[in-house]
Amino acid sequence: MNFLLDNLSIGFSVALTLQNLSYALIGCLMGTLIGVLPGLGPVATIAMLLPATYSLSPVTALIMLAGIYYGAQYGGSTTAILVNLPGEPSSIVTTLDGYEMAKNGRAGPALSAAAIGSFIAGTIGTVGLAAFAVPLASVAIKFGPADYFSLMVFGLIGAVVLASGSLPKAIAMILIGMLVGMIGTDVNSGVERYSFDMPELADGIGFVVVAMGVFGYGEIMQNLSRGEIHRDLLTRKLTGLMPTKEDMKAMLPPILRGSAIGSIIGVLPGGGAMLAAFVSYTIEKKKKLKPDEVPLGKGNIRGVAGPESANNAGAQASFVPMLTLGIPPNPVMALMIGAMMIHDIQPGPQVISSNPELFWGLIASMWIGNLMLVVLNLPMIGMWVKLLTVPYRWLFPSIVLFCAIGVFTTNNTVWDIWMVAIFGLCGYILMRLGAEVAPLMLGLVLGPMMEENLRRALVISGGDWSVFVTRPISAFLLLMAALLVVLILSPALKKRREEAFKEDD
Amino acid sequence: MNCRNILKFAAASCALVTCVASAQSDKPISVIVGYSAGGSADFVSRTVASEMSKQLGRQVIVENVTGASGMLAAQKVINGPADGSMIYMGGTDTVVIPMVNSKVKVNWEKDYQPLGRMTSFPMIVAVNSNSPYNTLPDLIADLRKGKKDFTYATPGIGTMQHLYGALINKNAKVSMVHVPYKGGAQIATDLMGGHVESAILVLSTAMPFLKDGKIKALSMSDTARSPAIPNVKRIGEEEGFGGLSLPLWQGWFVKAGTPSDVVAAYEKALLGAVNNVDVQAKLKASGITPAPLNGKELGTFVKQQAGIYKDVVESARISLEE
Numbered sequence: 045m046n047f048l049l050d051n052l053s054i055g056f057s058v059a060l061t062l063q064n065l066s067y068a069l070i071g072c073l074m075g076t077l078i079g080v081l082p083g084l085g086p087v088a089t090i091a092m093l094l095p096a097t098y099s100l101s102p103v104t105a106l107i108m109l110a111g112i113y114y115g116a117q118y119g120g121s122t123t124a125i126l127v128n129l130p131g132e133p134s135s136i137v138t139t140l141d142g143y144e145m146a147k148n149g150r151a152g153p154a155l156s157a158a159a160i161g162s163f164i165a166g167t168i169g170t171v172g173l174a175a176f177a178v179p180l181a182s183v184a185i186k187f188g189p190a191d192y193f194s195l196m197v198f199g200l201i202g203a204v205v206l207a208s209g210s211l212p213k214a215i216a217m218i219l220i221g222m223l224v225g226m227i228g229t230d231v232n233s234g235v236e237r238y239s240f241d242m243p244e245l246a247d248g249i250g251f252v253v254v255a256m257g258v259f260g261y262g263e264i265m266q267n268l269s270r271g272e273i274h275r276d277l278l279t280r281k282l283t284g285l286m287p288t289k290e291d292m293k294a295m296l297p298p299i300l301r302g303s304a305i306g307s308i309i310g311v312l313p314g315g316g317a318m319l320a321a322f323v324s325y326t327i328e329k330k331k332k333l334k335p336d337e338v339p340l341g342k343g344n345i346r347g348v349a350g351p352e353s354a355n356n357a358g359a360q361a362s363f364v365p366m367l368t369l370g371i372p373p374n375p376v377m378a379l380m381i382g383a384m385m386i387h388d389i390q391p392g393p394q395v396i397s398s399n400p401e402l403f404w405g406l407i408a409s410m411w412i413g414n415l416m417l418v419v420l421n422l423p424m425i426g427m428w429v430k431l432l433t434v435p436y437r438w439l440f441p442s443i444v445l446f447c448a449i450g451v452f453t454t455n456n457t458v459w460d461i462w463m464v465a466i467f468g469l470c471g472y473i474l475m476r477l478g479a480e481v482a483p484l485m486l487g488l489v490l491g492p493m494m495e496e497n498l499r500r501a502l503v504i505s506g507g508d509w510s511v512f513v514t515r516p517i518s519a520f521l522l523l524m525a526a527l528l529v530v531l532i533l534s535p536a537l538k539k540r541r542e543e544a545f546k547e548d549d
Numbered sequence: 550m551n552c553r554n555i556l557k558f559a560a561a562s563c564a565l566v567t568c569v570a571s572a573q574s575d576k577p578i579s580v581i582v583g584y585s586a587g588g589s590a591d592f593v594s595r596t597v598a599s600e601m602s603k604q605l606g607r608q609v610i611v612e613n614v615t616g617a618s619g620m621l622a623a624q625k626v627i628n629g630p631a632d633g634s635m636i637y638m639g640g641t642d643t644v645v646i647p648m649v650n651s652k653v654k655v656n657w658e659k660d661y662q663p664l665g666r667m668t669s670f671p672m673i674v675a676v677n678s679n680s681p682y683n684t685l686p687d688l689i690a691d692l693r694k695g696k697k698d699f700t701y702a703t704p705g706i707g708t709m710q711h712l713y714g715a716l717i718n719k720n721a722k723v724s725m726v727h728v729p730y731k732g733g734a735q736i737a738t739d740l741m742g743g744h745v746e747s748a749i750l751v752l753s754t755a756m757p758f759l760k761d762g763k764i765k766a767l768s769m770s771d772t773a774r775s776p777a778i779p780n781v782k783r784i785g786e787e788e789g790f791g792g793l794s795l796p797l798w799q800g801w802f803v804k805a806g807t808p809s810d811v812v813a814a815y816e817k818a819l820l821g822a823v824n825n826v827d828v829q830a831k832l833k834a835s836g837i838t839p840a841p842l843n844g845k846e847l848g849t850f851v852k853q854q855a856g857i858y859k860d861v862v863e864s865a866r867i868s869l870e871e
Binding site: 187229385388392398 | 618624698737868869
């Protein structure tokens with residue numbers, strides 16, 4: 045415990061410098077901004093800002109980028125409650141009860157429930173991250189190539205289970221991602237694959253380029269094709285932010301439950317904020333109603349407090365595998381790895397010991413950031429609401445431009461801009477086909493890592509495949525993966541899965 | 550001793566540097582670096598470039614052109630004009646990659662004019678601290694006795710680390726198994742976790758783990774022993790290695806055919822910059838050893854090193870092609 049306090053004090057001494065505080069604030073502001081605006085998510089924003097962090101110190105860069113991610117979780121709820129549009133995918137379920145509450149003139153308590161819930165979840169998430177990262181990192185050093193391979197098999201199967209759309213489409217997306225990831229120089233032989241003798245393809249296609257394409261440009265095309273969205277603003281009814289005593293009493297248990305769910309799901313590969321929110325809502329819906337309570341979906345405060353806590357806790361917990369194993373559980377974390385790499389820090393178990401100020405500084409800044417967000421979101425809510433009245437046709441040209449500038453400055457090649465454009469088109473087509481792009485990104489990131497570790501494990505074992513089952517960690521993970529496959533195929537779960545994801549239709 | 554003489558020479562030439570080149574042109578000079586921002590090549594270039602700007606009275610800008618093991622940058626300078634508007638940040642890859650990949654048409658001797666060396670730093674052969682080996686001969690003896698499947702990790706095929714391992718295999722007539730990684734950092738973790746038996750690391754990145762006693766160094770590749778690890782023998786001292794050395798180095802080049810007055814001005818300014826006290830302190834603080842050489846000396850040095858690279862590449866049949 046003392047050890048933890050020592051570390052947290054290092055963290056706060058880093059996080060509380062003027063520079064880091066201001067960048068945390070910038071990150072939170074940006075995050076809230078893109079969270080409030082539908083159609084611009086944290087992945088595209090972080091990808092866009094990555095090159096701008098060159099000149100910052102690594103810890104400052106990560107503090108800002110992390111702020112964008114969890115800031116978006118706060119901002120997303122505002123739009124969900126007031127406009128019935130999820131600002132972020134993770135706020136989809138918040139629209140169900142949040143908007144109903146707003147219609148009944150209880151927008152204030154709904155917004156407070158979201159903000160307070162997020163703050164409590166953020167605090168719990170921060171403490172959890174601080175407490176579990178160190179023991180996990182010491183386990184992580186025991187992970188050999190065979191174990192990493194099995195972990196990634198587990199992760200990719202997990203991503204299939206957790207994908208919200210159709211199962212075959214999710215599998216297809218992962219496979220396409222892995223195929224795209226195969227482009228470039230093979231680590232074991234040095235031979236170039238699918239590069240067609242173009243030197244630009246020798247190092248493969250950058251993750252950031254694909255992320256910016258499918259999440260940035262793809263989303264923009266998708267939004268434009270839908271035409272101007274009719275936004276039904278409920279600001280007139282926004283009076284009295286404070287929840288009543290009864291509200292407080294009703295929202296505390298779902299907040300705690302949501303925080304716990306988010307913390308667990310965030311750590312899982314393929315998990316993160318959105319799934320945590322779904323699960324939390326499903327659980328709140330299953331709970332028995334009190335005699336005088338309105339049912340969920342009709343404006344129950346529990347339906348706001350639970351998912352909003354869960355998505356914030358999930359966002360923060362997803363830093364755990366990234367910081368300790370160097371494995372990204374979702375696309376945002378893959379970008380965080382990119383941010384560390386441009387500062388020559390290889391994410392992995394060594395980060396905690398080799399860069400303690402970075403690790404603990406980031407954790408401490410998350411808590412400070414959450415505090416800032418409560419202040420930003422509650423008293424300043426009016427300002428964010430005004431933003432919603434900006435028409436999309438004014439917003440998207442600047443997004444397109446910033447994406448192009450951002451991607452060019454990463455490698456100084458026009459090639460990358462073309463790649464973003466091509467992947468933007470691919471992303472749009474995939475979205476129109478109803479295929480989720482997140483599994484594609486996971487396949488792209490985890491696929492090459494998986495191949496690398498598979499072949500490395502075999503080189504070390506002298507070609508003996510039994511290492512995957514004789515090493516206990518690897519055997520355990522493969523067993524878990526097999527169980528997951530059985531779960532996916534079992535008819536009972538299939539039905540439940542379909543039910544759980546019906547909410548967003 | 551040799552090294553000290555070079556430093557003396559360099560210090561002397563430093564005094565001669567004045568703002569010569571400012572009269573020629575005031576357009577900025579680009580330094581083309583083949584690796585991404587944040588890495589050591591980028592850091593060294595930026596540190597030296599800002600001092601060289603002062604010396605030349607002209608802006609010197611670092612431009613990162615990443616891809617194909619730095620060969621996109623090498624090609625960019627060759628395709629550009631021979632007027633000194635672009636400086637190429639070269640290193641071991643400049644010489645080795647064309648040797649292992651015939652598709653890369655870069656010939657350092659014909660295509661470039663060397664300006665000067667900036668840095669030179671050693672690699673080490675490291676093992677886990679639990680390993681029974683304490684010196685390279687310990688390991689070689691065991692390998693000759695018939696120990697099989699002894700692995701060494703490197704950041705990839707055709708890297709200098711790979712060449713170092715292959716050199717030991719060749720000269721000591723042993724066969725360690727090469728385990729290529731994608732870049733360097735994961736290697737140290739896997740070495741400490743006992744997943745690979747040995748690894749070839751850059752000394753500066755291995756230093757924190759050596760200090761903690763988590764890993765041991767068996768051999769180092771430089772021309773002289775390092776003050777940081779004075780007890781570790783350099784590879785040239787071992788039997789069968791005939792005094793050779795295999796350091797990593799970084800230097801600047803311009804396109805061949807660049808006017809000689811431009812080359813001379815750049816060369817002076819570069820030496821002046823690398824010998825600058827602040828620049829040296831900055832580099833050393835990041836674990837990089839400044840090792841200035843002028844253009845001609847760099848040419849001679851690379852030629853000698855290229856011979857060693859070629860021997861190893863051919864005997865170990867290192868190739869990036871099928």
